[in-house]
Amino acid sequence: MAATHTDKAFEQDLRNLREKLLAMGAKVETLIAQSTKALTDRDSSLAEQVVGADREVNRLEVDIDDLCRRILALRQPAASDLRLITTALKIVTDLERIGDLAVNIAERAMDLNQVPPLAPYYVDTPKLAELAQQQVKKALDAFVSGDAAKAEDVLKGDDLLDALFLKIFNELLAYMMEDSRNIRRATALMFIAKHLERIGDHALNVAEMVIYMVRGKDVRHPRSRDLE
């Protein structure tokens, strides 16, 4: 009976962990969307909201880290359970960095909102943000459901994201060459696009770890992550 009780408590711990990770994932997805909206809608108060929300993301990271340590100390999981917890410890770091990148985007949006817009060059940014957001969601879902096939989708999706980043990068470069008054703003937009591409890289990392967790096969870093 004691064993059953322990099993149940352990199951509850894991459920708790998954829920917390999904909540943190939902939070950073929102921040990606909001930081991009702050740019396209020139909404600096929304940007400030994103900057302020960073604290919450950091608190979630500390919470989940502590929960993982508690599970390790109390339940002493082995085999696949151990792999799950140690992977969660790593994934939470990626999620936190995604939050940081959304903050960086929001900060740049605030700068850009002070000057006249380079409007046509915002067009693809929301698309890139949406792709990045989807990749994060899919990678985290793959972790929570232990679904390696879904994680492989994320690996494929990264090519799309890289291609769109490259397109934006080249357009901005051309725009800078056309008129030197565009340089400062176009550079800021380049960095925003780069931040979004890097959010995609974090999703890729999570997906690679999920595949390793499920299959025990390491697919980490079979290729360069930086296309541009």
Add this chain to the structure above:
Amino acid sequence: MAATHTDKAFEQDLRNLREKLLAMGAKVETLIAQSTKALTDRDSSLAEQVVGADREVNRLEVDIDDLCRRILALRQPAASDLRLITTALKIVTDLERIGDLAVNIAERAMDLNQVPPLAPYYVDTPKLAELAQQQVKKALDAFVSGDAAKAEDVLKGDDLLDALFLKIFNELLAYMMEDSRNIRRATALMFIAKHLERIGDHALNVAEMVIYMVRGKDVRHPRSRDLE
């Protein structure tokens, strides 16, 4: 006697872990130096070496992850030992990303080596690379020796690194505005500087985790990490 034997084996595991982490740290430090040298000396074969060495860094990551899991499963460490192992799991991810960033620098160096140099604008890049490298070394030393004061030095050092990045960024911006023929190369140099600044961010992350590990006090993210 059995307990003593276990203690000794555990001590050996921890020594092994520290050694592997230091070896991985030394490896990525070398890659930072080499990728920057590939740029300033216009040495594309050195750049290719960096790209090739990424595999080795990835192998080290998988090795250390496995070692951490083995220690958790076999020794079931508690309290500060548990915190040490879970921190190592996170640190190794930062080290691996630093390796990736060195590869990104090397790839951009190869591109730049195809075109005439923007020589004066290389000047501060090796300095930035050296600072970044020192930060990585100091952060890892702080982890291995469990030295929170040394980790705090890394926190302070990050301001220096950010300031130098900002200086390079503004100089390159001015250079782009001066002559549109500089734009493509200056943009590449901006991204290289950004990669180095981000390496510094990884060192900062490691340092923050060390302080948390030693003092149990969370200093993560008291401020924005992206100054530019």
